[in-house]
Amino acid sequence: MRHGKSKVAIIGAGNVGSSFAFALMISGLAREIVIIDKNEIRAKGESMDLTHGLSFVSPSKIYASGYEGCQDADIVVITAGAKQNPGQTRLDLVQANAEIFKNIVPRIIKYNKEAIILVVTNPVDILTYVTLKISSLPPNQVIGSGTVLDTSRFKYLISEHCGVDPRNVHAYIIGEHGDSELPVWSNANIGGMAFAKYCPTCNKHSYCGSNKELAELFEQVKTSAYKIIEAKGATYYAIALAMLKIVAAILRDENSILPVSTLVENYYGISDVCLSIPSVVNINGVTRFLRLELSDKEQKEFKHSADILKGIIKGIKF
Numbered sequence: 327m328r329h330g331k332s333k334v335a336i337i338g339a340g341n342v343g344s345s346f347a348f349a350l351m352i353s354g355l356a357r358e359i360v361i362i363d364k365n366e367i368r369a370k371g372e373s374m375d376l377t378h379g380l381s382f383v384s385p386s387k388i389y390a391s392g393y394e395g396c397q398d399a400d401i402v403v404i405t406a407g408a409k410q411n412p413g414q415t416r417l418d419l420v421q422a423n424a425e426i427f428k429n430i431v432p433r434i435i436k437y438n439k440e441a442i443i444l445v446v447t448n449p450v451d452i453l454t455y456v457t458l459k460i461s462s463l464p465p466n467q468v469i470g471s472g473t474v475l476d477t478s479r480f481k482y483l484i485s486e487h488c489g490v491d492p493r494n495v496h497a498y499i500i501g502e503h504g505d506s507e508l509p510v511w512s513n514a515n516i517g518g519m520a521f522a523k524y525c526p527t528c529n530k531h532s533y534c535g536s537n538k539e540l541a542e543l544f545e546q547v548k549t550s551a552y553k554i555i556e557a558k559g560a561t562y563y564a565i566a567l568a569m570l571k572i573v574a575a576i577l578r579d580e581n582s583i584l585p586v587s588t589l590v591e592n593y594y595g596i597s598d599v600c601l602s603i604p605s606v607v608n609i610n611g612v613t614r615f616l617r618l619e620l621s622d623k624e625q626k627e628f629k630h631s632a633d634i635l636k637g638i639i640k641g642i643k644f
């Protein structure tokens with residue numbers, strides 16, 4: 327433990343920040359949870375509401391604060407900023423949220439250079455890169471939630487399709503957390519059996535394994551956020567659990583393999599961009615990543631995803 331207090335600071339007390347605070351409180355993982363928002367009244371209201379449930383869960387200290395609350399935090403989570411309106415892509419948020427990060431990140435660093443920073447605000451890959459540049463922290467210390475959520479959506483949809491527990495599906499979405507992300511079908515497996523081999527043995531659907539069917543399944547993953555935002559204005563429960571998984575991996579030094587957004591160097595010839603690849607996450611943040619054996623098609627799609635992100639980074643003034 328960096329500070330030994332299991333302290334998590336959450337910047338942004340909106341849908342995502344408060345849902346995560348609730349999940350974190352129930353998990354009992356953190357001994358201290360501090361909530362920071364430019365809307366101080368909202369931050370106070372959220373912390374008050376949460377503290378009134380403390381008699382039902384493991385003890386922790388929960389309070390609203392200014393940026394001084396980042397001091398001694400093991401992890402600082404950023405969920406502050408604009409969210410997508412119906413029809414908007416994540417990349418549409420880049421200008422507004424990059425400006426917000428220019429304000430937030432130096433204020434975190436003023437109080438804490440040791441914490442792992444977990445970026446969740448969209449576009450998450452771009453803002454992870456922006457945070458790295460502004461903070462000058464080492465790359466292992468700055469993580470984006472990346473495609474951890476998309477991967478969970480992917481596992482769930484495959485599990486529904488195949489009629490197995492999602493925890494027995496091992497498959498990743500990599501690249502941008504957004505429209506250019508890609509599924510790694512070549513490495514997908516169910517209970518240790520390669521997906522391509524599992525499919526013909528399942529007999530659950532006559533169409534199992536058809537390219538059209540798999541493409542539709544991935545399309546559902548990619549468009550889920552749009553559908554949820556259309557229906558209820560925002561997505562927050564599943565991302566809160568994805569964040570909890572990442573935070574648990576750090577606080578408990580788990581060495582979990584998660585597709586977080588991280589600075590890649592020389593990955594299929596790609597460098598100097600943050601995007602998601604399966605990475606080992608522990609108390610030091612991202613310590614290494616897995617060099618997946620991608621098919622030719624996947625390599626091409628991965629490069630395309632990186633090119634899109636690089637093009638956007640070029641337009642940002644640091």
Ligand code: NAD
Nearest residue numbers: 338339340341342363364406407408409446447448560565
């Ligand atoms: P929200 O509007 O409910 O909350 C945003 C909060 O940020 C508000 O409370 C606002 O007061 C605060 N804020 C804005 N500017 C700030 C500043 N300068 N300093 C401190 N606080 C500030 O939005 P939400 O639904 O919670 O979504 C938050 C972000 O998370 C969005 O960018 C959204 O796209 C993103 N998101 C990411 C994922 C993912 O998988 N990475 C999933 C869902 C949502």
